[in-house]
Amino acid sequence: MTTAEHHPVRPTPSLISLRRARELFLRGHRLPDDVPEEVVAAWKRARFFGVRHTAPHVVRQSPRPADSALLAAALPVLERLAPTLGAEGTALVLTDERLRVLWAAGSAPDDATCRLDLSEQVVGPNSAALALRTRRRAEVHGPEHFLDLWQDVSAVSVPVLAPETGRTLGTVTVASGLCVECRPHPGASLAEAAAFAVEAELAARSRTAERALLDAYSRAVRDQGALEGQTPGTRGRAVVALDGRNRLVSEAAGRLLSGEALEVLERGALALLEGAGDKVPPPRSGASADSYRVRLPDGAGCFATVTAVPHLGSVVGVVAVLEPVARSAVTSFTSGTSGITSGITSGTSGTSGTSGTSAEPGAEAPDERDVATSPGPEVVALAGRSVPWRHAVGRARELARTSEPLLLVGERGSGKTALARELAANPLIVDAAMEGEVRPALDALTGGRPLLVRHAERLAQPDVAALNSLIDPHPGAPLLVTYTPGAPPGPCLQRLLDTLAARSVTLPALRERTEDIRELLTALAPSPAPGQPPLTWTLDALRALERHPWPGNVTELLHVVRALAEHRRTTGPVRRAELPDLVREGPAPRRLSPMEHAERAAILDALHRHGGNKARTAAALGIARATLYRKLRGYRD
Numbered sequence: 001m002t003t004a005e006h007h008p009v010r011p012t013p014s015l016i017s018l019r020r021a022r023e024l025f026l027r028g029h030r031l032p033d034d035v036p037e038e039v040v041a042a043w044k045r046a047r048f049f050g051v052r053h054t055a056p057h058v059v060r061q062s063p064r065p066a067d068s069a070l071l072a073a074a075l076p077v078l079e080r081l082a083p084t085l086g087a088e089g090t091a092l093v094l095t096d097e098r099l100r101v102l103w104a105a106g107s108a109p110d111d112a113t114c115r116l117d118l119s120e121q122v123v124g125p126n127s128a129a130l131a132l133r134t135r136r137r138a139e140v141h142g143p144e145h146f147l148d149l150w151q152d153v154s155a156v157s158v159p160v161l162a163p164e165t166g167r168t169l170g171t172v173t174v175a176s177g178l179c180v181e182c183r184p185h186p187g188a189s190l191a192e193a194a195a196f197a198v199e200a201e202l203a204a205r206s207r208t209a210e211r212a213l214l215d216a217y218s219r220a221v222r223d224q225g226a227l228e229g230q231t232p233g234t235r236g237r238a239v240v241a242l243d244g245r246n247r248l249v250s251e252a253a254g255r256l257l258s259g260e261a262l263e264v265l266e267r268g269a270l271a272l273l274e275g276a277g278d279k280v281p282p283p284r285s286g287a288s289a290d291s292y293r294v295r296l297p298d299g300a301g302c303f304a305t306v307t308a309v310p311h312l313g314s315v316v317g318v319v320a321v322l323e324p325v326a327r328s329a330v331t332s333f334t335s336g337t338s339g340i341t342s343g344i345t346s347g348t349s350g351t352s353g354t355s356g357t358s359a360e361p362g363a364e365a366p367d368e369r370d371v372a373t374s375p376g377p378e379v380v381a382l383a384g385r386s387v388p389w390r391h392a393v394g395r396a397r398e399l400a401r402t403s404e405p406l407l408l409v410g411e412r413g414s415g416k417t418a419l420a421r422e423l424a425a426n427p428l429i430v431d432a433a434m435e436g437e438v439r440p441a442l443d444a445l446t447g448g449r450p451l452l453v454r455h456a457e458r459l460a461q462p463d464v465a466a467l468n469s470l471i472d473p474h475p476g477a478p479l480l481v482t483y484t485p486g487a488p489p490g491p492c493l494q495r496l497l498d499t500l501a502a503r504s505v506t507l508p509a510l511r512e513r514t515e516d517i518r519e520l521l522t523a524l525a526p527s528p529a530p531g532q533p534p535l536t537w538t539l540d541a542l543r544a545l546e547r548h549p550w551p552g553n554v555t556e557l558l559h560v561v562r563a564l565a566e567h568r569r570t571t572g573p574v575r576r577a578e579l580p581d582l583v584r585e586g587p588a589p590r591r592l593s594p595m596e597h598a599e600r601a602a603i604l605d606a607l608h609r610h611g612g613n614k615a616r617t618a619a620a621l622g623i624a625r626a627t628l629y630r631k632l633r634g635y636r637d
Helices: 013-027 037-048 069-084 127-134 188-227 251-256 259-274 377-381 387-400 416-423 438-446 461-471 491-503 514-524 539-547 553-567 581-585 594-609 614-621 625-636
Strands: 091-096 101-106 138-141 153-161 168-177 239-242 247-249 291-295 302-311 314-324 368-372 406-409 428-431 451-454 479-483 504-506
Touching (some): 069 091, 069 101, 069 168, 069 188, 127 138, 127 153, 168 188, 188 239, 188 247, 188 302, 188 314, 239 259, 387 406, 387 416, 387 504, 406 491, 416 451, 416 479, 428 438, 438 451, 461 491, 491 504, 514 539, 514 553, 594 625, 614 625
Parallel strands (some): 291 368, 406 479, 406 504, 451 479
Antiparallel strands (some): 091 101, 091 168, 138 153, 153 168, 239 247, 239 314, 291 302, 302 314
């Protein structure tokens, strides 16, 4: 955004009324009915965040990243475009996904502009924040801003999307003097061209990242062969390279690994790197990067030593070297120490600690950490990459890093117990429905062993009182509790829930993360008999599975998959006709609530006004196009 002087613009009647409405809002008076709802909502958010509309300047609130892959890719593009700005008072600005200004050119001095933070929490509504939220081009003009500083500024922003994943990486903004009468903004084409060129540069660089992965794979094959005394060209080296999209598997590795073992290796190896974010793990003496030893499923007969592949300051993948079990001095893990990284347990034998504590690098060996993975029911239940699921699991891991009580809330079968078992090392598990088991187990809790209490909603009154009495004097007790909401809790149980509420995580139901169903199907399917193909699904069957409401969540899906795997007599993909009746026929039509009727009418009216164009309809309603499609599908159901 630029704060330079602009040529005066003759206000239009709509601009005058919007300026007047803003003044009324700042004074706390009632607003006219013709003020757009989205503008009022943006002003209210700014007031809620404590933004001062009279702020004479904007200072940076969050540190600017020292090394930004987005800036590195965008800089050559933006520097070529900067001389084309031309008009006085026009600025070109690049932000990252947190709306920190990475680069700016134009009328505003670079020094001042690059200290800006364009998040709504700092400066209120602006086009960059709107484009980031809606993932499409956005414009904000004059009094639509909250700051006095930008009342004579018009700006247009376009999001920059990752070429491979579609994730929003940042925004490109063109800011100028006020130009309300000329929509779209005169700089819209420049902003879109800049964003497109930056995305093209990112795509080109991603191809160089793939080349870096290939080079690392080739080096590992070469080095492993030299280590084993093999001559160049020998095909006996077992190496796998992974980046989440591509797999490079040597011939020897292909012979060693089953499809299931390869899935476990990929899930475990990449999950280990998630904790490092985009940063390359720091090297230790004698090693170029941190190494992890990953144990594969029983029967694989080997371990994998996994090393990160750095490229331009980021981790772009991993290379795994497979070693026979006989050659690997791998430490067995006890209940002493547990790491919590995507369902992978790590630690060292005999190391004391509590749930959620990872072993220090090099505690057992100077250049490697030992990690055990298992494709058991816990890892299966943790499968899923949807936003609500990853958010819930990530929050649970974060809380589990400290040895304090943790409450997991969710519908039956949603994975509460499976997640709890991953968060605690060798917990003592007690079912509240089993009378007389809870109070004796409290002795283990006071002794430091984690205690998992399942089905807290079924706790008897004396057991609830005992837990309340224990938690008050021992706030750091390693206690995990699962709770399924239902009937209103009694006062004693409500007190326990209130005590645990500050450290609680609610797991989403399966119907709220249907995009995870395909991954769950692969994880839940039992290993096929020798010579038999794995269980696969037709597209029609997958759609039926994704439309089913799954009242029993992952547990219900597990029963369906196991029943099909055990009893079907045909070969080939599972067809829709083979699914259980309730799943095959889909959910019964439901009656819409009055609010849904009103919402449906508004959407249909907007569709009619825009000639059936769903993109324009979504923009007019202020919702994402995906949200519009989801709502329309919901009304049909």
